Amino acid sequence: MPELPEVETVVRSLFPCLTGQKIADYQVIDAKVWRGGNLFFLDNLKGKLITKIWRRGKLALIQVASGEILIFHLKMTGRLIWVSKASPCPKHTRFILNFQEVEEELRFVDPRRFGFIACRRSKEVEKETAPELAGLGPDALTVSWEEFKKIFGQRTARLKSLLLDQRLIAGIGNIYADEILFRARLNPLLPANYLSEKEWQLLWQKIKETLQEAIKYRGTSIRDYRDGANQKGNFQDRLLVYGREQQACPVCGQKIARSRIGGRSTYFCPKCQKLLNQKKSRNK
Numbered sequence: 563m564p565e566l567p568e569v570e571t572v573v574r575s576l577f578p579c580l581t582g583q584k585i586a587d588y589q590v591i592d593a594k595v596w597r598g599g600n601l602f603f604l605d606n607l608k609g610k611l612i613t614k615i616w617r618r619g620k621l622a623l624i625q626v627a628s629g630e631i632l633i634f635h636l637k638m639t640g641r642l643i644w645v646s647k648a649s650p651c652p653k654h655t656r657f658i659l660n661f662q663e664v665e666e667e668l669r670f671v672d673p674r675r676f677g678f679i680a681c682r683r684s685k686e687v688e689k690e691t692a693p694e695l696a697g698l699g700p701d702a703l704t705v706s707w708e709e710f711k712k713i714f715g716q717r718t719a720r721l722k723s724l725l726l727d728q729r730l731i732a733g734i735g736n737i738y739a740d741e742i743l744f745r746a747r748l749n750p751l752l753p754a755n756y757l758s759e760k761e762w763q764l765l766w767q768k769i770k771e772t773l774q775e776a777i778k779y780r781g782t783s784i785r786d787y788r789d790g791a792n793q794k795g796n797f798q799d800r801l802l803v804y805g806r807e808q809q810a811c812p813v814c815g816q817k818i819a820r821s822r823i824g825g826r827s828t829y830f831c832p833k834c835q836k837l838l839n840q841k842k843s844r845n846k
């Protein structure tokens with residue numbers, strides 16, 4: 563949490579507020595969130611325009627006309643919110659960006675403090691050599707079928723673990739991995755090399771469909787996640803398996819099961835996502 567659809571929603575909600583704003587000042591309230599780049603880079607931002615904000619994997623990136631890019635990772639509980647300067651500052655506010663001529667400011671609020679901020683030169687971000695971006699796989703929302711097949715085709719690890727590996731594909735976390743696998747009717751424990759070409763294609767399609775639908779419903783707010791206006795998302799009402807242990811499967815009525823894969827809770831329907839049948843069908 564937050565995963566690709568949540569960060570995309572944050573970025574889209576902040577875009578009209580942030581672009582064209584001139585940075586007046588910044589406040590690093592908690593130095594622990596400062597993860598990367600020279601802290602003096604932040605001084606270069608003063609008086610400069612923000613030209614855009616976008617997303618890569620689970621990262622939010624803010625381009626400043628100084629030639630620097632601010633990188634935010636919300637991790638578990640981070641929020642990036644555009645609020646009135648006059649509104650009370652939440653206790654867990656870690657970083658603030660102030661602007662010229664507006665009544666609002668951008669606050670990075672993070673109770674658990676796993677999130678971080680970095681400031682890098684544009685070139686490092688474009689070439690993806692900045693440590694925050696280095697080694698990231700293609701973005702899950704835009705990965706092409708050819709790329710996808712090349713990355714996953716010959717792997718032997720379990721499907722769930724592969725979907726969570728940001729070096730292979732960027733943006734999917736625990737919630738959407740379970741939702742995608744259920745929608746593709748694939749068991750999370752299935753070794754990747756058991757999949758037929760048709761199943762791979764279905765998985766690729768379900769990745770896109772699920773993430774796009776979650777963006778349409780502005781992300782999943784189970785606990786902490788809020789968009790850039792501090793509003794909850796609505797996709798939690800459309801989750802089919804995640805967090806629904808012992809509840810009826812929306813397709814077959816069987817009880818949703820929960821197991822642990824790689825230390826993460828995994829929800830699936832034992833009937834719709836059978837492990838054995840899929841292995842058999844592969845061997846036909």
Ligand SMILES: [Zn+2]
Nearest residue numbers: 811814831834
């Ligand atoms: Zn089912």
